[in-house]
Amino acid sequence: MKDDKSKSELNYRDLTQSDKDLVAKLVRGGFSRREVLKLSMVTGVSLVAAEHLLFDGKAAIAATPKKGGSVRMASNLHGPDDQLDPILFTSTIDYTRGRATYNSLVQHANDLTPQPELATSFEPNSNATEWTFKLREGVTWHDGSKFTADDAVYSMNRHLGEGTTSVINSVLKSIKEFKKTGPYEMKAIMNSPNSDLPTLMGLFQTKIVKEGSTGGGIGTGPYVMDSFQPGVKSVHSRNNNYWREGANLDAIEITAITDPVARVNALISGDMQMITQPDPNAFRQIESADNVTLLSTPAAVQLGICILKNSEPGSNDDFVKGMQYIQDRERIVKRVLKGKGSLGNDTPVSFSHGPDFCKELPQRQFDPDKAKFHFKKSGYSSAELFVAPVTSGIEDTCLTAQANCAKIGFDLKLKKVPTDGYWGAVWMKEPLNVVTWNMRPTANSQMAIQFGPGGNWNDTFWNNDRMGELLRLSLAEINPDKRHAMYCEMQTLIHNGSGMVIPAFSNINDGIANNIMGMPTVPLGQLGGCEWPEFIWLA
Amino acid sequence: MMTRMVMQRIGIGFATLIVVSIIVFIATSILPGDVAQIVLGQSATPETLAALRAQLGLDQPGYIRYFSWLGNMVTGDLGISKAGGATISSLIGGRLGNTMMMAGWVAVISIPISIALGLWAAMHPGTWLDRIVTFGTLSLISVPEFFIATVAVLILAVELHWLPSTAYMTGEETFLELMKALAMPLITLVIVVSAQMIRMTRAGILNVMSSPYIEMAILKGVPRGRIIMRHAFYNAIGPIVNVIALNLAYLVSGVVIVETIFAYPGLAKLMIDGVQTRDLPLVQACAMIFCGTYVVLILFADIGSILSNPRLRNPK
Numbered sequence: 069m070k071d072d073k074s075k076s077e078l079n080y081r082d083l084t085q086s087d088k089d090l091v092a093k094l095v096r097g098g099f100s101r102r103e104v105l106k107l108s109m110v111t112g113v114s115l116v117a118a119e120h121l122l123f124d125g126k127a128a129i130a131a132t133p134k135k136g137g138s139v140r141m142a143s144n145l146h147g148p149d150d151q152l153d154p155i156l157f158t159s160t161i162d163y164t165r166g167r168a169t170y171n172s173l174v175q176h177a178n179d180l181t182p183q184p185e186l187a188t189s190f191e192p193n194s195n196a197t198e199w200t201f202k203l204r205e206g207v208t209w210h211d212g213s214k215f216t217a218d219d220a221v222y223s224m225n226r227h228l229g230e231g232t233t234s235v236i237n238s239v240l241k242s243i244k245e246f247k248k249t250g251p252y253e254m255k256a257i258m259n260s261p262n263s264d265l266p267t268l269m270g271l272f273q274t275k276i277v278k279e280g281s282t283g284g285g286i287g288t289g290p291y292v293m294d295s296f297q298p299g300v301k302s303v304h305s306r307n308n309n310y311w312r313e314g315a316n317l318d319a320i321e322i323t324a325i326t327d328p329v330a331r332v333n334a335l336i337s338g339d340m341q342m343i344t345q346p347d348p349n350a351f352r353q354i355e356s357a358d359n360v361t362l363l364s365t366p367a368a369v370q371l372g373i374c375i376l377k378n379s380e381p382g383s384n385d386d387f388v389k390g391m392q393y394i395q396d397r398e399r400i401v402k403r404v405l406k407g408k409g410s411l412g413n414d415t416p417v418s419f420s421h422g423p424d425f426c427k428e429l430p431q432r433q434f435d436p437d438k439a440k441f442h443f444k445k446s447g448y449s450s451a452e453l454f455v456a457p458v459t460s461g462i463e464d465t466c467l468t469a470q471a472n473c474a475k476i477g478f479d480l481k482l483k484k485v486p487t488d489g490y491w492g493a494v495w496m497k498e499p500l501n502v503v504t505w506n507m508r509p510t511a512n513s514q515m516a517i518q519f520g521p522g523g524n525w526n527d528t529f530w531n532n533d534r535m536g537e538l539l540r541l542s543l544a545e546i547n548p549d550k551r552h553a554m555y556c557e558m559q560t561l562i563h564n565g566s567g568m569v570i571p572a573f574s575n576i577n578d579g580i581a582n583n584i585m586g587m588p589t590v591p592l593g594q595l596g597g598c599e600w601p602e603f604i605w606l607a
Numbered sequence: 608m609m610t611r612m613v614m615q616r617i618g619i620g621f622a623t624l625i626v627v628s629i630i631v632f633i634a635t636s637i638l639p640g641d642v643a644q645i646v647l648g649q650s651a652t653p654e655t656l657a658a659l660r661a662q663l664g665l666d667q668p669g670y671i672r673y674f675s676w677l678g679n680m681v682t683g684d685l686g687i688s689k690a691g692g693a694t695i696s697s698l699i700g701g702r703l704g705n706t707m708m709m710a711g712w713v714a715v716i717s718i719p720i721s722i723a724l725g726l727w728a729a730m731h732p733g734t735w736l737d738r739i740v741t742f743g744t745l746s747l748i749s750v751p752e753f754f755i756a757t758v759a760v761l762i763l764a765v766e767l768h769w770l771p772s773t774a775y776m777t778g779e780e781t782f783l784e785l786m787k788a789l790a791m792p793l794i795t796l797v798i799v800v801s802a803q804m805i806r807m808t809r810a811g812i813l814n815v816m817s818s819p820y821i822e823m824a825i826l827k828g829v830p831r832g833r834i835i836m837r838h839a840f841y842n843a844i845g846p847i848v849n850v851i852a853l854n855l856a857y858l859v860s861g862v863v864i865v866e867t868i869f870a871y872p873g874l875a876k877l878m879i880d881g882v883q884t885r886d887l888p889l890v891q892a893c894a895m896i897f898c899g900t901y902v903v904l905i906l907f908a909d910i911g912s913i914l915s916n917p918r919l920r921n922p923k
Contacts, residue, residue, distance in 0.1 A: 140775070142870070147880035148698055148889055149646055149690035158648050233659045235650035297701060298691045299880055300872040325773060325870040333772040334870070337764045340773075488883050491649045492640035505649075550626065555657040 081579055122383075133586060136607040138319040139341040140597070142331055146324035150298035153282040154275035155226050155234040160344055160594045161324055163272040165296075168304050168320060168601040169210075170287035173201055173220065174266050176597060178589045180422060180509050182266035186220065186276055187290065190269070196261035196544065201269075203252040208313045209278055210242045210292045217248045222279040224256075224269075236273045238524050239513060242543075261544040267509045272598065290315040290602040304601070316586075316605035332579065335360050341581040344594040348406045348460055354579045361582055367591035368418035368514065369574040371400070371454065371465050372503040375567035378455035378529035379499050382567045386446035392432055393439035394472050395571035404464040408577055412570035415559045416518055417511045420573075420591050423548070424511035426556035429563055440476040450479035451500055456490045459504035461574055466502065469571075496527050503527055507592055512543060519562055528567030535561050583607045609913070609920075613906070620902035624895060628635055628680075631675050631894045635887050641665055642689040642885040663689050680895070686888035690881075695892045698877065703896065705776075706873040709805075710858035717801040718851060718874040725808025725847075730835055732813060740805060747802040756795045756868045763791065774871040792869045796862060807850040811843035818842075845912035845919075852908035860897035901923060 143161040151162045173187040206217040224246040225246040227234040242262040247255045256265060277283040285293035291304035299358040301323035306315045325331040332350040334340040336357045346354055354362045375382035375391060382388060392414050401409045410418060413432055419425045453465045466482055485494055494501050508514040516539050521531040527536040535558060578595045586604045590597025634879040635757055643659040660666050681685055685695035728740040764772035770790045816839055824834050863875035878893035
């Protein structure tokens with residue numbers, strides 16, 4: 069009876085701001101029983117009332133996007149190489165500016181299904197040699213001119229052909245060209261069928277720019293770019309002529325704070341409302357602060373060790389097996405990643421890739437005895453691994469492996485090198501090196517990039533003809549069971565044959581202020597796949 | 608005599624700039640990877656690398672690139688950033704202003720404080736006040752600046768919320784807001800450079816105090832304060848202005864740690880970014896500014912010492 073009374077009395081909007089913050093934090097966390105208990109203790113209401121409060125809070129938070137306000141976001145890296153040209157985007161800060169300024173043909177939903185953006189529909193012909201994109205009418209550029217198929221065809225063709233500098237040129241190899249077939253219609257003419265094509269049209273680099281331009285900050289996106297200083301910051305204000313409902317915030321500022329400690333301090337002290345990639349050692353500091361939340365989105369950000377199959381010692385299969393069995397995967401997820409990660413099974417595909425993930429493939433376990441056996445059989449008693457801090461946790465992962473190797477009498481030497489110049493000088497050159505990859509939207513593109521035979525970034529130089537065949541066939545396969553069988557076969561091939569050691573996947577971790585609502589959770593990049601500018605609002 | 612020396616020094620200064628530019632050019636070329644590789648990063652393919660290199664003119668031999676840079680530089684054209692495509696002058700413009708503003712405020716605050724404290728300590732050597740100054744400055748010199756900065760942030764920004772933790776400027780703030788935004792890096796830098804200048808001032812004066820003419824003044828019964836202000840200080844100006852000049856030059860070119868910790872967009876960090884992206888024109892432009900600053904400031908310091916010292920003014 070008493071419970072019922074407090075239930076009718078206490079609602080989310082009656083709470084003080086600090087209690088609202090607490091509710092917001094709990095709603096984001098998915099509120100377990102323990103957290104309901106915590107709320108009950110903090111606010112002094114009964115358990116039933118606390119539970120009611122959370123559901124009420126969830127409804128209030130989910131229901132009403134509010135207009136107005138502004139946020140500042142601090143990424144982890146920026147510099148004079150900050151870009152406004154989408155085909156050269158390589159960093160979170162570029163992706164975010166691109167997302168605020170431009171649109172793609174296709175947009176990724178939280179579950180990675182392709183959604184219409186500037187394209188209203190995308191359909192293949194019967195044998196998937198052509199895809200037709202119907203384009204949105206009534207869209208205007210920030211300078212007032214009209215968006216047409218010419219802009220879209222021009223922008224997409226910049227990725228193709230001789231002399232392109234597009235960073236996704238290889239990813240789009242299955243496309244021959246884009247052709248205008250009407251004022252608001254275009255076709256993609258394929259070299260080979262690709263059922264994942266719509267998803268690829270939503271990559272960070274596929275933003276549509278005005279015909280004849282290289283972007284320059286003039287887009288069709290939810291924000292107009294007011295100023296841009298490479299390596300300093302950019303300022304954006306709401307595009308009031310946006311073709312969709314449009315952004316909720318009046319303005320956003322995008323900058324970077326490269327020092328990890330300073331970045332977290334800026335979030336907690338309120339200078340910044342969003343930050344990317346807090347150091348794992350700062351997770352607890354963020355979680356225990358009252359005004360901010362740690363956002364952790366499961367994703368397939370691999371902590372990878374590449375063992376080159378085309379040279380010693382990687383050409384020896386037993387050596388690779390030894391390196392795979394010596395990974396204490398559970399410990400890496402728990403201690404190195406502070407629980408914000410998931411087990412890796414020496415393939416680049418994780419459950420975040422959806423149904424194409426092969427959960428039937430048995431998880432490889434930490435097994436020092438097997439590792440010792442394989443190392444012994446390989447004839448090697450030592451090896452040198454080049455380590456650069458390419459992703460957070462990779463150095464500690466290698467140190468863990470080193471310690472476990474020492475216990476079984478194998479000498480794993482770690483050669484520490486800087487990230488500066490790493491991709492050109494070390495990666496794909498030294499016999500053992502570390503790697504990370506941004507998560508790709510489909511299992512196929514994720515595997516094709518690293519394990520496609522003869523590919524540019526086949527970073528363990530493992531060339532398997534069956535793998536190449538399956539990568540092609542699976543893109544044309546429509547039967548879901550057959551398709552899954554193909555994906556499982558590919559993951560099994562990589563798991564057993566390649567030179568890749570992937571002990572764990574890291575979540576994507578960010579910190580945001582508690583009053584930020586409507587965060588997307590697209591796992592392809594920091595802060596909801598950089599999709600936040602159009603969707604968030606301030607409570 | 609003075610003009611001749613100044614002209615000579617300016618000539619040497621230009622020669623220094625040329626030598627430095629050659630060294631920087633060679634050093635940057637030795638680093639692994641070029642700007643095309645860094646920009647394309649993990650996504651580089653042989654084809655896109657070749658295309659970007661051709662686009663940026665990196666397929667030309669090194670000496671041609673150096674001389675075309677030098678030619679443009681002489682006509683005042685700093686060139687275009689190879690990494691991002693912005694003009695170097697636009698990249699440097701705002702940051703040069705920021706750096707000068709920070710260096711200026713630090714100088715305005717720290718130089719009077721340092722000289723006053725240094726003189727004061729020298730007037731009362733051996734007293735507990737002197738010991739506090741000596742011990743305090745020695746401790747602060749020994750502490751690295753990132754430590755001072757981090758402790759200041761933790762106390763003043765994260766715990767007390769008095770000051771912002773980063774020097775984030777919107778460009779539209781009032782003077783007071785600007786001072787608040789800059790307060791943290793200012794405090795850090797004032798502490799770092801003052802400690803050194805205080806010690807140098809004190810040491811310089813005490814050094815002069817042991818010379819015969821001061822002993823004479825003491826024997827004559829001149830009060831200690833007057834001895835220091837009239838006799839000792841002028842003779843100690845030489846080393847003091849030199850240490851001030853070096854500290855000022857450091858404020859322009861060497862405060863990369865403070866710029867990083869407070870995310871302050873200054874020149875030192877820009878040069879580091881330039882090196883990391885192998886953006887040669889950018890590195891060169893920064894190197895010229897830093898080298899020029901040293902040349903000019905040390906010239907001023909030398910003029911200062913000569914003016915304060917009749918023996919240097921009239922060499923045999």
